[in-house]
Amino acid sequence: MQVQDVDLRLLRIFVTIVECGGLSAAESRLNIGRSTISTHLSDLEIRLGLKLCKRGRSGFELTDAGRITYQASLELLQQCETFASTVAGSKHQLSGRVTIAIIDTLVSDPRCGVAQAIARLKARSSNLQFEIYVCEAREVETSVANGRSLVGIGVSRHQIRGLDYVPLHNETNYLYCGKGHPLFDCEANKISELLPQAEVITSNYLRDKDSRNDGLNYQNSASAYHDEGIAHLILSGQFIGYLPEHYASYWVDKGLFRAIMPEKYCYQIPVMLITSKSNSTSPLAQATINEIRNSH
Numbered sequence: 495m496q497v498q499d500v501d502l503r504l505l506r507i508f509v510t511i512v513e514c515g516g517l518s519a520a521e522s523r524l525n526i527g528r529s530t531i532s533t534h535l536s537d538l539e540i541r542l543g544l545k546l547c548k549r550g551r552s553g554f555e556l557t558d559a560g561r562i563t564y565q566a567s568l569e570l571l572q573q574c575e576t577f578a579s580t581v582a583g584s585k586h587q588l589s590g591r592v593t594i595a596i597i598d599t600l601v602s603d604p605r606c607g608v609a610q611a612i613a614r615l616k617a618r619s620s621n622l623q624f625e626i627y628v629c630e631a632r633e634v635e636t637s638v639a640n641g642r643s644l645v646g647i648g649v650s651r652h653q654i655r656g657l658d659y660v661p662l663h664n665e666t667n668y669l670y671c672g673k674g675h676p677l678f679d680c681e682a683n684k685i686s687e688l689l690p691q692a693e694v695i696t697s698n699y700l701r702d703k704d705s706r707n708d709g710l711n712y713q714n715s716a717s718a719y720h721d722e723g724i725a726h727l728i729l730s731g732q733f734i735g736y737l738p739e740h741y742a743s744y745w746v747d748k749g750l751f752r753a754i755m756p757e758k759y760c761y762q763i764p765v766m767l768i769t770s771k772s773n774s775t776s777p778l779a780q781a782t783i784n785e786i787r788n789s790h
Contacts, residue, residue, distance in 0.1 A: 504538040516554035572641030588619035595643035603740040607789025646768035669759035674731025695735030
């Protein structure tokens with residue numbers, strides 16, 4: 495089929511539907527009603543001659559053809575963005591979408607530098623659109639690898655082929671308990687006695703028992719995918735868990751969190767700037783990378 499402007503618009507809508515997990519969830523992001531979204535999706539299916547998804551009471555689910563189309567759409571849209579960026583670069587202008595995937599809570603780290611980078615990019619060109627995608631650590635890498643995001647800022651245990659990783663700074667994590675937990679008002683000489691009984695929150699990305707090997711009590715009765723989830727569990731006064739110092743300091747200052755034996759129970763994670771090797775010639779990607787690195 496010949497790709498036209500209307501097809502690119504329909505493909506962008508389709509990608510958004512997939513990323514949001516369904517038509518209803520995509521309404522606010524697309525700023526159009528569900529019935530209109532459904533019509534656009536049907537138009538795309540007719541245009542392609544494919545059934546892209548199953549939708550109904552059982553929920554939203556991609557077909558095999560839908561999964562292939564989604565991946566191909568990401569690649570095509572990335573090529574379009576690269577084309578626009580390269581042409582604009584030949585005129586010494588920056589143009590296109592600055593899409594940044596980032597792990598949660600980094601906004602509380604003064605070393606993050608994303609806000610400063612955005613401000614400088616915005617000052618350099620009025621032809622830029624900005625999108626921040628806050629997600630789990632592995633999703634940051636996937637988002638850069640599949641072309642959804644121009645750059646990513648996150649942590650990585652196993653680096654993905656085709657991506658470049660540049661250390662930005664180290665994030666220090668301490669073990670915290672919340673007010674109401676037996677360890678919160680515990681005398682220092684009693685901590686070692688009570689600590690083995692304390693239930694530790696299992697984080698489902700990177701901050702797990704294997705990465706620390708701290709010998710604590712992981713009963714898997716509490717888990718979270720994001721730091722905000724860990725904070726909720728600590729605030730309950732029933733569990734202890736690791737959090738970045740810059741994020742936990744809000745509750746520490748309010749007298750609601752206490753670091754447990756910080757000289758022993760702490761570890762550091764390198765926060766990385768993650769980029770795709772395939773974007774190495776994109777003027778917009780290079781400008782974004784340089785601004786983020788210069789902010790640190």
